[in-house]
């Protein structure tokens with residue numbers, strides 16, 4: 001499987017595979033396993049350890065502990081180690097803000113590794129003075145400014161666990177996440193700049209904290225970004241700059257156990273309540289450091305731009321931890337890709353001499369529609385490698401990305417992974433793999449992915465099946481915060497080894513492997529939709545809709561969308577005496593935006609007199625998906641869709 005990477009003999013010698021682990025992994029495939037484990041052992045050696053680990057992995061499915069006995073602090077790998085080399089004076093972050101109305105036209109800031117270190121240890125001092133201790137949770141609700149990265153690393157410096165909530169989430173969504181993680185401090189900004197507008201982050205924090213369920217929060221730190229007036233609550237809220245001016249830097253990093261939770265990141269699942277995905281320190285950092293190096297073919301001269309927000313896992317792994325662990329130069333851009341002009345992206349690449357670009361298919365399709373001339377107007381010769389992530393990339397977009405953006409000379413790495421996997425699991429490797437447009441090609445070394453039938457047997461070439469990971473990997477999620485049983489139920493009960501009965505990790509994705517073994521991920525097979533690379537549970541949107549007083553029932557499905565990948569269609573039945581109107585439709589859309597965030601707003605709300613259900617009462621989603629895809633059954637916007645007849649004809653499924 002990983003025969004592209006026959007491990008040099010020294011890997012095997014350095015591996016510390018304990019006999020129990022090998023046995024727990026099952027005897028068949030033992031050589032493969034040892035190779036895989038040897039690979040991770042080698043990868044972990046790139047981190048700065050305070051105490052070296054004695055056992056590579058303790059695997060009791062679904063529970064894994066990696067680098068047992070090891071202690072470390074993630075910031076010593078991401079910052080301190082570089083201060084002893086020439087990279088001390090190398091740019092760690094190059095930030096560019098969205099030009100603001102009345103603001104400076106080009107708001108930029110560059111931080112060298114030394115400067116970033118100084119800011120991080122100073123902000124760690126701020127957090128400590130606010131009562132943050134090892135093991136506490138800190139919520140970050142930030143625009144994409146250097147302070148977001150500084151705050152994440154400052155938490156890590158203290159051994160505090162950060163929970164970054166994407167700035168597009170609503171007050172309700174923020175409130176639930178703060179409450180679930182029991183955050184002691186919230187770090188935010190007066191606002192963020194987006195498409196010429198101010199995103200009122202602090203107001204949203206205030207609204208979330210008005211709810212007694214967020215009583216865990218003691219302090220709020222506010223970055224000045226937009227400069228507009230915000231309310232400051234005495235005794236609770238402090239300005240970032242004031243606090244920094246008074247802080248005593250924490251230069252001593254707190255060494256934590258390799259398994260210590262570095263962060264929690266909420267992601268949508270098949271139920272209404274988002275899951276707090278917990279990532280470890282040692283395993284996670286090993287996964288992101290190694291994958292960044294190999295997949296992006298790291299070169300010290302690179303300027304790496306991953307256009308994701310730090311509110312998503314892509315931002316955690318490939319804006320912050322992966323690149324910084326390697327001493328890379330990271331470019332950060334705060335605003336929207338097409339503001340204030342449609343060529344903004346290309347202008348940024350030209351001016352900053354970006355060499356590696358990592359973005360999402362939805363963005364690529366948007367640019368493609370805007371026209372080649374915007375791209376061609378700029379000198380993009382600095383680019384040498386292009387990456388794609390978040391959803392399947394259609395071959396047409398792939399070719400455009402390759403030919404127009406990459407000028408036909410840059411390899412494309414289509415990287416498949418998930419919030420749960422922590423780091424890239426499958427991708428072509430530049431210079432080694434000949435990529436096929438639309439395929440993420442092969443699992444990375446150390447990773448064992450398979451496409452299987454529901455009974456666990458491997459699918460034949462070109463047969464579509466379910467994508468599973470049969471072996472543990474260091475950066476896998478450790479649990480769902482506060483709900484270990486949910487972790488087991490969500491990922492580990494659906495599929496198992498047909499021979500040994502050992503549980504496998506189920507990704508929720510459907511996939512196939514072609515005759516050459518290349519992996520093609522088709523997309524989710526569960527009730528999760530992927531809108532512009534943002535993952536949403538249909539149940540989450542449904543819960544938001546039924547909160548409205550007029551709504552009796554709601555069923556939400558995804559439908560293909562040329563730009564966004566998927567769009568959201570909601571089928572709604574109203575309570576007696578409620579009239580379906582255009583105004584109500586708008587109200588319902590606004591309701592979803594308020595409960596979750598505007599990115600979750602349905603593209604269409606369709607009225608139904610009843611939802612199609614099986615005799616046991618299960619909503620027939622497949623039918624709804626088909627309906628949503630094929631378009632309107634009735635021409636009239638306000639007409640009812642009558643499912644009673646169809647439902648009666650369907651058998652149980």
Ligand code: WT7
Pocket residue numbers: 267313314388389390391392393414415416417418419420440507508509521522523524530533534535
């Ligand atoms: C889901 C994970 C971690 C990246 C950001 C999204 C889909 C992701 C690809 C790809 C086909 C992809 C999958 C996956 N996905 N990358 N290269 N090709 N599908 O993270 O929000 O946790 O979503 O995104 O369906 O399960 P996420």
